[in-house]
Amino acid sequence: MASATSSEPVHHIALTLSDQLPALQVLIPFVAAPLMVFIGVRSLAWPIAFLASLASLVISVLLLQRVIGGSEISYHMGGWAPPLGIEYRVDAANAFVLLLISAISSVVLAYARGSLKAEVPEKNHTLFYALYLLCLTGLLGVVITGDAFNVFVFLEISSLSTYVLIAQGSYRDKRALTASYNYLIMGTIGATFFVIGIGFLYMATGTLNMADLAERISEQRDSRTIRAAFAFIVVGIGLKAAIYPLHLWLPNAYTYAPSPVSAFLAGTATKMAIYVLLRFMFTVFQPEFLADIKILEAVIIPFALIAMFAASISAFYQRDIKRMLAHSSVAQLGYMLLGIGFFSHTGLTATIIHLFNHGITKAALFMGAGCFVFAVGATSYEKLKGLGKTMPWTSAAMVIGGMSLVGIPGTAGFVSKWVLVQAAFENGWWGFAFLIVLSSIIAVAYVWRMIETLYLSAPTEGVTAKEAPLSMLIPLCLMALSTIYFGFATDITLSASKAAASGLLSGSSGLH
Amino acid sequence: MFEEMTVEFILGHLNYWFFILLMMTGLYVVIAKGNLVKKIVGLNIFQTSVFMLYISTGKVEGGTAPIFPMDMKIDPEMIYSNPLPHVLILTAIVVGIATTSLGLALIIRIREEYHTIEEHEIAEQETKISLAELNGDQLISGGNS
Numbered sequence: 001m002a003s004a005t006s007s008e009p010v011h012h013i014a015l016t017l018s019d020q021l022p023a024l025q026v027l028i029p030f031v032a033a034p035l036m037v038f039i040g041v042r043s044l045a046w047p048i049a050f051l052a053s054l055a056s057l058v059i060s061v062l063l064l065q066r067v068i069g070g071s072e073i074s075y076h077m078g079g080w081a082p083p084l085g086i087e088y089r090v091d092a093a094n095a096f097v098l099l100l101i102s103a104i105s106s107v108v109l110a111y112a113r114g115s116l117k118a119e120v121p122e123k124n125h126t127l128f129y130a131l132y133l134l135c136l137t138g139l140l141g142v143v144i145t146g147d148a149f150n151v152f153v154f155l156e157i158s159s160l161s162t163y164v165l166i167a168q169g170s171y172r173d174k175r176a177l178t179a180s181y182n183y184l185i186m187g188t189i190g191a192t193f194f195v196i197g198i199g200f201l202y203m204a205t206g207t208l209n210m211a212d213l214a215e216r217i218s219e220q221r222d223s224r225t226i227r228a229a230f231a232f233i234v235v236g237i238g239l240k241a242a243i244y245p246l247h248l249w250l251p252n253a254y255t256y257a258p259s260p261v262s263a264f265l266a267g268t269a270t271k272m273a274i275y276v277l278l279r280f281m282f283t284v285f286q287p288e289f290l291a292d293i294k295i296l297e298a299v300i301i302p303f304a305l306i307a308m309f310a311a312s313i314s315a316f317y318q319r320d321i322k323r324m325l326a327h328s329s330v331a332q333l334g335y336m337l338l339g340i341g342f343f344s345h346t347g348l349t350a351t352i353i354h355l356f357n358h359g360i361t362k363a364a365l366f367m368g369a370g371c372f373v374f375a376v377g378a379t380s381y382e383k384l385k386g387l388g389k390t391m392p393w394t395s396a397a398m399v400i401g402g403m404s405l406v407g408i409p410g411t412a413g414f415v416s417k418w419v420l421v422q423a424a425f426e427n428g429w430w431g432f433a434f435l436i437v438l439s440s441i442i443a444v445a446y447v448w449r450m451i452e453t454l455y456l457s458a459p460t461e462g463v464t465a466k467e468a469p470l471s472m473l474i475p476l477c478l479m480a481l482s483t484i485y486f487g488f489a490t491d492i493t494l495s496a497s498k499a500a501a502s503g504l505l506s507g508s509s510g511l512h
Numbered sequence: 513m514f515e516e517m518t519v520e521f522i523l524g525h526l527n528y529w530f531f532i533l534l535m536m537t538g539l540y541v542v543i544a545k546g547n548l549v550k551k552i553v554g555l556n557i558f559q560t561s562v563f564m565l566y567i568s569t570g571k572v573e574g575g576t577a578p579i580f581p582m583d584m585k586i587d588p589e590m591i592y593s594n595p596l597p598h599v600l601i602l603t604a605i606v607v608g609i610a611t612t613s614l615g616l617a618l619i620i621r622i623r624e625e626y627h628t629i630e631e632h633e634i635a636e637q638e639t640k641i642s643l644a645e646l647n648g649d650q651l652i653s654g655g656n657s
Binding site for chain 1: 566569604610622641
């Protein structure tokens, strides 16, 4: 039934709790979200959300432990066997992304309690946390499911809640509303393109199960329907992943969203989309198909390179720290795409490890930006001048995050760039290795601008700042320190990424 | 590819032509219209075209509605249409309604804040805000951008 895997998928029908982990992963936040609205007690909303997110984190750790050796868990929703029933399939690739999403969600939730009070009125808090959990449900669901149409449903659950969460920023700046509206239009077009692609696949193959699709697509690889389906899916997911020319919604959405939302989305949403892209490219369509249609040389690599440079340069010219971080996100997505473009095991490892490392780095940086919002109510460089003295902890965390963004040795960002450069050497593409380093120098420039503002400029008159409260500082420092931790303890992330890359390539014969 | 374009090919794929027509109409409206409500209307047409695409593919020639008779005596000669695309589209319709209502709710909030729902007027106001921020910065720092 499945494409060739290193071990036989385990089928779960028994009703022990540990066998239900894949379902619980999605169900716990999904049930907790309406629960807190029904309870209706504002003081209980945050604890429920935090507990649900922690439970997801524990489950994702347990799932990763089970599959990191290369095995797979196949969970049949409602006991209906695939390909007719909906299957949840966990392998190293999605277990790793599940861990990233639920970990960032938990840390950001701990942080959100303090940050939200400064940015969103109290009466919205219960609904805010409910939507936050729904967004988490959607992200986890997209990643865990093995059913192509199910991906669309979860994608829309996460997107719809994201639009509302971004619009909550309107209490600080009304431009959040138009940012959310534009994202709604583009996100819906993207999701609809994705559905068209799935529809074509269904027409050509008569199935929606990913493993089943993979088998039938490889039989009729030359069909025009299949190729059209691939194009629609890549463009649709590309919109969600903010691949370079499709990234226009991202800067405004990240800039004007409430800080916890920016941190959560920057760490998870685009990473989820990159994962879906990987899953469709390598598991559903298979590497041989990618080689046939030459998409990597023609589309992925050129746009990855443009993203690395154009978005980095525009990040340098921003005058607002959140907007700078948003543009740098687009640039960093370029590295992940470049890893896909290298079309090798090392390249995919680089993509997946950068997905994780950049997720925690960006979450830390946006959380730091949120601390500035809390302290001075703004994120423009003008208001942040000289805050290194009055807000030492936040500024230090920002510097650590910035160093990881550049890829200074000893930070998580270095590890992923190192693997990426290795992949370039492996292919003998020396020029690409040079371009990766060159674009990192632009990153030095925009990170230096931030450091200069924080430490070397005289404070703007009339701006008084106090360090953010501990409830925000502790999660922020935890996230910043984890970027250092994963810069040294590389065996965890590297082995997970390698296992994930092997899992993605397991169906093919041509690549190792 | 054009040698396939015979009359039978064109007529035989009528549902696809309508799908393409509706889809392009919808996309055009989303892109070309400046009124936020009209954009949502365009988005709806675009989504509906996809619903039509799915549903039309579920049709089997001579097939009837896939409902079993009450006595469960199923005639093996009977041809049924494929119900799965319909089920999928039921889900997609729900998603579409949620998107539309959320979009309209956002437009209400935008109108409250900007007092307009025309894209170019909103853009003008936003440019003014950004310029004010920029000038405020320059007054203090005296620097350039």
